[in-house]
Amino acid sequence: MPVLDFGDALNLALREEMRRDSRVYCIGEDIVLGVPFGVTKGLAEEFGPDRVRNAPISEAAIVGAAMGSAMTGLVPVVDMHFADFVTCAMDEVANQIAKSRYMFGGQIACPLTLRMPYGIGRSAGGHHSNSVEAWFVNIPGLKVCIPSTPADARGLLKSAIRDPDPVLVFEHRALYRVTGEVAEAETLVPLGAADVKRDGSDVTVIATARMVGESLRAAGQLAEEGISVEVVDPRSLVPLDRDTLAASVRRTHRVVIAEEGPMRGSVGGWLAWAITEDSFDELDAPIARVAGPNIPIPFSPPLEAFATPGAEQVAGAVRQVLE
Amino acid sequence: MAPAPGPDQLLQMHAAMVRVRRFEERARELYQAGRIPGFIHLSVGQEGVAVGVCSALRRDDYVLSTHRGHGHLIAKGGSLRGLMAELYGRATGCCKGKGGSMHIADASVGYLGANGVLTAGCVLAPGVGLSIQMRKTDQVVVALFGDGAANRGPFHEGVNLAALWRAPVVFVCENNFWASTTSHEQSTAGGSVAARAAGYGIPGVTVDGNDVLATYAAVEEAVARARQGRGPTLIEARTARLLGHFEGDPQSYRPKAETEAARRGDPVARFSAHLRKARLLDDTQARRVAQAVEAEVQDAVDFAEASPWPEPHAALEDLFVHYPWRD
Numbered sequence: 074m075p076v077l078d079f080g081d082a083l084n085l086a087l088r089e090e091m092r093r094d095s096r097v098y099c100i101g102e103d104i105v106l107g108v109p110f111g112v113t114k115g116l117a118e119e120f121g122p123d124r125v126r127n128a129p130i131s132e133a134a135i136v137g138a139a140m141g142s143a144m145t146g147l148v149p150v151v152d153m154h155f156a157d158f159v160t161c162a163m164d165e166v167a168n169q170i171a172k173s174r175y176m177f178g179g180q181i182a183c184p185l186t187l188r189m190p191y192g193i194g195r196s197a198g199g200h201h202s203n204s205v206e207a208w209f210v211n212i213p214g215l216k217v218c219i220p221s222t223p224a225d226a227r228g229l230l231k232s233a234i235r236d237p238d239p240v241l242v243f244e245h246r247a248l249y250r251v252t253g254e255v256a257e258a259e260t261l262v263p264l265g266a267a268d269v270k271r272d273g274s275d276v277t278v279i280a281t282a283r284m285v286g287e288s289l290r291a292a293g294q295l296a297e298e299g300i301s302v303e304v305v306d307p308r309s310l311v312p313l314d315r316d317t318l319a320a321s322v323r324r325t326h327r328v329v330i331a332e333e334g335p336m337r338g339s340v341g342g343w344l345a346w347a348i349t350e351d352s353f354d355e356l357d358a359p360i361a362r363v364a365g366p367n368i369p370i371p372f373s374p375p376l377e378a379f380a381t382p383g384a385e386q387v388a389g390a391v392r393q394v395l396e
Numbered sequence: 397m398a399p400a401p402g403p404d405q406l407l408q409m410h411a412a413m414v415r416v417r418r419f420e421e422r423a424r425e426l427y428q429a430g431r432i433p434g435f436i437h438l439s440v441g442q443e444g445v446a447v448g449v450c451s452a453l454r455r456d457d458y459v460l461s462t463h464r465g466h467g468h469l470i471a472k473g474g475s476l477r478g479l480m481a482e483l484y485g486r487a488t489g490c491c492k493g494k495g496g497s498m499h500i501a502d503a504s505v506g507y508l509g510a511n512g513v514l515t516a517g518c519v520l521a522p523g524v525g526l527s528i529q530m531r532k533t534d535q536v537v538v539a540l541f542g543d544g545a546a547n548r549g550p551f552h553e554g555v556n557l558a559a560l561w562r563a564p565v566v567f568v569c570e571n572n573f574w575a576s577t578t579s580h581e582q583s584t585a586g587g588s589v590a591a592r593a594a595g596y597g598i599p600g601v602t603v604d605g606n607d608v609l610a611t612y613a614a615v616e617e618a619v620a621r622a623r624q625g626r627g628p629t630l631i632e633a634r635t636a637r638l639l640g641h642f643e644g645d646p647q648s649y650r651p652k653a654e655t656e657a658a659r660r661g662d663p664v665a666r667f668s669a670h671l672r673k674a675r676l677l678d679d680t681q682a683r684r685v686a687q688a689v690e691a692e693v694q695d696a697v698d699f700a701e702a703s704p705w706p707e708p709h710a711a712l713e714d715l716f717v718h719y720p721w722r723d
Contacts, residue, residue, distance in 0.1 A: 098530070123530065129560065134553035137519025138526060141537075144508055145458065145527040164550070168513050169520070177501035177509060178492035179714035214715055237717035312719060 074256055080249040082223035083112045083188075086230040087150065089259060091120050094148060097234060098124040100139055101152025101188075110190055110249050113152060132161035136187070140170050143185040143239075150234060155201050156191035156243065170239045171214030185240075186233040192245040192283060193333060193370055193381050202370035202377075204334030206243045206281075210310050210343065216264055218309035219243040221285035223253040225308055228262025236264060245282040245333075265312035269321065273303030276391045277321040279344060280304060280331040284363070284382065288331050291387035302391060310340055318344070319351045326357040329390040333382060336364040361390040401451070401612065403676055407685075409451050409608055410671055413443040413664045415689045416467040419476060422693050423466065423483060427643050431701075432483045436497045439467035441606075441638030444663035445570045446471040448611025448633070449538055452619050458506040458524050458537040460517030462570070463498045465510035468540060474502040476696035486703035493706045494714060508537075514545035518554035518567065525563025525628075536564045536622040538615070543632075544575025546589045555630060559596040562627035566618040569630070570605065572637040577649040590632035598628050605633030606663040609670075636661060 077085065091097045098120075099113055105127045107114030117125040128135045132153075139149035153159050159166060170183055193202045209215050216238055220226040226244065233240035262268075270285055271292050280288040285306045292302035305321050307313060322328055328348055330341040345360045363386045370380055401409065420438045427436050439446060446467035450459065453472070461468040469479055475490065482489030483497050490502050501509040508524065511517055521539035528535045545551060546569055558565040569589040573580040586592070593600025599621075603614040611633050618629035636658035640647045647655070671677035 096530075129553075129556060131553035131557060133550040134519045134522060134557040137516070137550065137554065138521075138523030138557060141460075141508075141520035141523025141525075142527040142530075143523070144520070145524050146531055147523075147527045149523075164513055164516065165519060169511075169516055172499075173501075173509060174717070175715045176491060176495040176499040177503070178490065178494050180491070180501055180503045181508065182717050184717075216716070238719070 074254040076252050077223050077255045078250050078252045079223045079226050079244070080110055080112050082227040082255050083230055083244065084114065084116070085255070086227040087113065087116060088119065090231055090234045091116070091124060096146065096148040097150065098126065098147060099150045099152060100126040100128055100135055102128055102130055102154045104152050110246065112188070112249070132158050133165055136162035136165040137169065139185050140165060140183055143183045144173070144181050148184050148234060150186045150188060153187055153189050156189035156205050157200050157203050159189065159205065166209070166215070167212050171212045175214055182237050183239050184237045186230070187239070187241045188230070189241055189243045190246055191243055192247055193377065194247040196372050196374055196377055198372040199369040204332070204365065206310065207334055207338060207340045209241050210340055214239070215311065216240040216309070217243070217311045218264055219281045220308060221248065221282050221306050223251070224255050224260070225262050225268070227255055228260050229264070229308060231261050232264050240264065243282065247283050251286070262308065264309045265314050266309070267305055267307045267314035267317035269303060269317070270306050271302065271304040273301040273325065275301045275325055276327040276329060276394055277303045277305055277325045278329045278331055278387060278391065279318060280306060280387070281340065282333065284331040284333055284387070287382070287384040288387050290384040291391065294384070295388055295391055300391060300395065313347065315347055315351055318348060322348060322352040322355050326355055327394040328356065328360045329363065329387060329394060330360060331363040331382065331387050331390070333365055335367045336362065337367045339364055358394040361394045363387050363390050405451065406671060406676055409447050409612070410667055410677065411685050411689065412447045412451070412471050413608065413667060414685055415692065416443045416446055416470045417664050418689050418693050419470055420466060422697060424639070424643055426697065433485050434496050436483065436643045437464040437641065438639050438643055439464045441658060441662065442570060442572060442635045443467055444608040444611055444667070445568070445605040445633045445635050448605070448608045449540070449568055449615050451612050452615040453536070453538065455505055457535050458508055460508050460520055460524070460537065460539045461510045462514070462517070462540055462542060462545070463510060463512055464542070465500060466497070469500055469502055469507050472507050473505045474507055476692055477699040478502060480696035480700040481703045484700040484703065485705070486700055487706040487710070488699070488703040492710065492714065515541055515548040515550045517541060518545070519550045521565045521567065522554055522558040522561055522563045525558055525565045526561060528564050529561070534623045536566060536619050538566045538568055540568050540570055542575065543569060543571040543573065543580050543584060543589060544578070546592070547583055555593070555596050555598070555628070558628040559598045562625060564622035564625070565628040566615060566622055567628060567630045568615065569632045571632050571634050574637060574641065574650070576641045588632065590630055593630035598630060601629060601631045603631060603633050605635035606661050606666060608663060608667050635663070638662065
């Protein structure tokens with residue numbers, strides 16, 4: 074199987090979908106050159122500037138225009154540049170895109186994809202580092218997915234583009250150059266299908282995006298201590314595959330939830346509730362959580378490292394639920 | 397320039413203005429009688445803009461509307477029944493009772509939604525225009541917004557993007573000189589919305605919005621330009637609100653003389669007088685129009701009154717096209 078990095082897998086997905094459906098187009102800042110992450114690199118050469126549209130630095134207009142075009146027959150893929158900047162288009166996302174179909178009684182659909190490059194790393198500082206997926210999980214009307222591998226990135230982005238509803242795809246910046254096997258054949262990953270990334274019997278670690286890799290590293294270390302960790306990646310948060318999470322809990326009876334965003338008001342808190350509701354009788358210990366501290370992401374490397382949860386914290390939480 | 401509207405179209409425009417006026421007046425009475433929940437923002441006094449704009453459009457052209465949008469929907473040809481039932485919150489409303497006055501939509505006539513957020517349509521418009529360009533049709537989209545909305549950032553982003561793309565968009569600022577309780581003077585630097593067009597290199601036109609024919613002519617020209625691929629126009633149609641910002645607004649902030657002047661400029665009376673002078677309308681015809689409109693509006697009220705409330709559980713429907721999962 075070919076090996077691609079996460080960014081190239083996303084590029085492949087865009088290319089495949091744009092070839093398949095002439096209504097699909099990309100819009101965003103600096104996407105012709107694919108600056109800064111290279112995901113859209115080379116697309117303009119194949120599809121031309123009409124379908125790979127460099128836009129001015131006008132987040133509200135970029136996202137709003139994508140919506141207007143989606144309501145009237147196109148299938149836009151918006152590159153948010155940095156997910157942090159979605160605040161400048163928050164009305165468009167939260168009030169318009171999420172609500173229009175509902176408020177209009179189902180008359181007008183809004184099939185668009187928002188690609189959200191996000192996450193901590195490389196001292197990008199407080200305006201370029203945040204994990205903001207929890208904001209959108211809290212907005213009814215949006216679907217949210219969050220891949221952790223190149224294959225999942227390709228498959229989820231393709232599903233997002235084909236989905237008749239608005240979908241946000243969270244792409245962790247630190248994963249763009251991570252490599253993995255990607256099938257030669259066109260492969261879709263459905264929204265709402267979790268994936269068990271490592272089988273285990275003692276503890277279930279539910280992790281998203283960068284924290285999947287960190288959890289797998291932790292699982293490797295813990296295996297040497299005789300602890301068997303199962304790592305489950307929900308892959309999509311809305312819709313959420315609660316059945317796969319519950320099945321894992323029935324095998325292990327102990328749960329750690331690992332995410333990068335701040336602890337408070339988070340995705341992990343909501344997942345913990347879902348597991349409690351579905352599987353309370355199966356749990357042998359309180360659910361433990363690994364998440365970022367409740368601070369903006371700081372700049373200086375040691376400060377940033379402090380704010381970055383990793384394998385060590387996951388391993389600590391696993392030991393804690395086994396006590 | 398397109399030919400001036402002929403007698404038939406003039407009479408249709410007159411009937412449309414009367415229809416909007418009567419609908420709004422009935423909505424007001426029904427709101428006061430407690431039949432309509434929530435808040436409504438009436439467009440009494442602004443019929444010249446609604447009808448002037450929509451008369452220059454085809455059925456397959458698009459309109460992005462505002463919180464004060466009943467008149468736009470009616471003038472675009474939307475169903476009175478669907479609109480009134482929506483104001484009532486009934487299952488038969490155009491949005492099944494999920495939207496209400498501020499979030500009405502009727503896709504069948506290209507009305508892509510009223511909006512509770514000011515200026516929202518100004519950023520949707522370039523995208524609708526892009527869709528028209530990429531689908532290679534000769535449709536146009538009109539984004540309506542108020543003078544207050546022209547002071548939000550997305551207005552500038554939307555006009556800039558539409559101008560860059562030469563998108564088939566007509567921006568129509570319905571300037572009624574009041575942003576809720578704040579006057580145009582207190583909120584709009586430079587005093588002119590149309591003048592802002594110059595910064596984006598597109599035509600900016602100021603028109604008397606209470607003159608339905610002048611408004612029609614300005615929009616017709618902008619629409620022709622847009623259909624020819626020559627890009628957007630920004631029109632500022634100056635009008636007046638004859639009622640409050642929302643129904644029930646005591647308007648204590650508004651000088652009496654200004655309200656009285658607005659009443660004297662009533663666009664419906666003005667257009668009727670124009671047609672009478674041109675001998676296109678007489679008492680008998682005017683009565684016939686009034687009666688026909690009365691019957692249409694009454695039919696809409698009867699329809700709404702007889703319509704069922706939505707089933708409470710229907711609140712869970714229409715969020716997604718496809719969502720088979722539980723949360």
